[in-house]
Amino acid sequence: MKLAFVGGTGPEGLGLAMRLANAGHEIAIGSRSRERGEEGAARIREAVPSATVSGGENAEVVGDADVVFLTFPYSGQHPTLEQLGGRLDGKIVCDVVAPLEFQQGIGAVALNVPAGSAAQEAAAQLPNARVVSAFQNMSAEKLMELDHPIDCDVLVCGKDAEAKQVIIGLANQIDGVRGVDAGGLSQSRYVEMMTSLLINLNRKHKTQTSIKIVGI
């Protein structure tokens, strides 16, 4: 598949793109600037020499993508989607955003999003896209360690069952990862919030944590 990463130059986007390049998919790294997009593509190529990867401006890379990953900080979501608008119509859009800020003495603090979650907000802004959310809880650091499997579940939320199955399939292609259908977009709020908990557990226990759902 052709996978585009909007705001793909941050550690989460790069890490996810490396893993999915490793699984044989064609990757396009998008950024606000073409140069940074191309730099991101070069980093993927370095990590996965066999990768088919290109870089460019966000609006360019989404053009012929089968799946578009949103891998920017929450503050960038509204303006970026505003800008991309109709280019995402009909596409599977996988929102990886976890709205949070850092507060001194506490660590990561999840933001209250009026729509409920970043994913619901994206879906409201992109009524013609097939919005799914996933991968918010994965450690960028672990994603980039391509030689190590990642023992975790990826909770996939969305209304479009077929789009969800595509993302679950992609998650399952990452060594050690299991994609789990977590229900509708209303559930994304809980999954997005978990990211703050895991970040704070990482700091407290000086480790990289992930979650698994037992019983499914």
Place this chain on the structure above:
Amino acid sequence: MKLAFVGGTGPEGLGLAMRLANAGHEIAIGSRSRERGEEGAARIREAVPSATVSGGENAEVVGDADVVFLTFPYSGQHPTLEQLGGRLDGKIVCDVVAPLEFQQGIGAVALNVPAGSAAQEAAAQLPNARVVSAFQNMSAEKLMELDHPIDCDVLVCGKDAEAKQVIIGLANQIDGVRGVDAGGLSQSRYVEMMTSLLINLNRKHKTQTSIKIVGI
């Protein structure tokens, strides 16, 4: 230890009390009515014939308890703590409450609590108690199946490190369970919200789910 369960006649309170009775602790089941408290105690005795267990009104059972578990629905928290007030001073109070409501077509929906979490609200209301939160994510059904270990982590939040260690120790006495120090009470919000996600996963996948933190 002497463990009191305020609002202990619901499934979550009874299940947790059964497990901890099984671990050899002395149990007191509290309710708004003495009769219902005694009925709850009888159910523990039936499940765990060796148990030392009594029942009574909430205000009675907390008297000589080492740890007081709050196991009522969120709507009961404020009035019950108002009523118990100073009786909880100096005690370890373990808040098991997950604020949620059920909405048609969605399932469990976590409530936004102004203080951040039920646990933070309890701590504000009980400035002289040693408030910790834990066990919100455990399935009452699974707790009551005493012959089966429960494969899950219990995330324990609180400011009082010693109180947290007591609760982590109690969690570890339940077969299959691991208590994990999840940081301060600010983290309880995420743990409480997870309950809604797990309830909805249970419905969707027709199973009983629990969570584990990988990497600690």
